[in-house]
Amino acid sequence: MSERADELRQDARFRALRLIEANPHITQRELADALGISLGATHYMLRALVGRGLIKAGRFASAKNKSAYMYLLTSRGFSEKSVLAGRFLARKRAEYEALKREIEELGAELRVGEELGD
Template sequence: MTKALKKIDPDVHFRVLHLLEEEPNLTQRELAERLGISLGGVNYCLKALIDIGHIKAGNFKNNPDKSVYLYLLTPKGIAEKAQLTSGFLKRKMAEYQALKKEIDAIESKERGSKFGNGQ
């Protein structure tokens, strides 16, 4: 594992791969907006993913705007996305369960305090 990959948040890594698989022509600015991270953060992440071979970038020769890139997942990137998806879902389910438990406890406490006050 490269040093750059160790610094990429696994959720961001997953979300970048997921978004680019769906829309490979997203700009870095659009990715930043959708991910809620800085443009510099997206640039760093994309460079790291290119370096480790999860995505490749190319521009269209016929496109007059040479700054427009197409980000494609490589076979290695597709395999990594599958692994990241599993981890992402496990983390989100654990967060959901913890949040649900907290909400249930607060609701239970609120119900108890309403009945305790004679209301």
């Protein structure tokens, strides 16, 4: 697996854990839409999160839709979310710095071009 593919999976897992923490009653379809992935991929991800002990999934009795699930982060899930948040933030800061440098370089090129055009 490529490093980029691994980062994308980590980002999706981090975003899923954040969404589940914020809305334990989120449906798989809502989660899929929010993550921009297929319903099948979302189902697979949720099963993996349950399998790794990061979330618990259970039906809740008061739901109108008796097949609805509630997802809860476990203590291990909270820890994993924190680790993933740190990695996500580090990547975003590096991307920001690279973009900032590129903008500065392009700005300098434009200024030189304008000076030569005068």
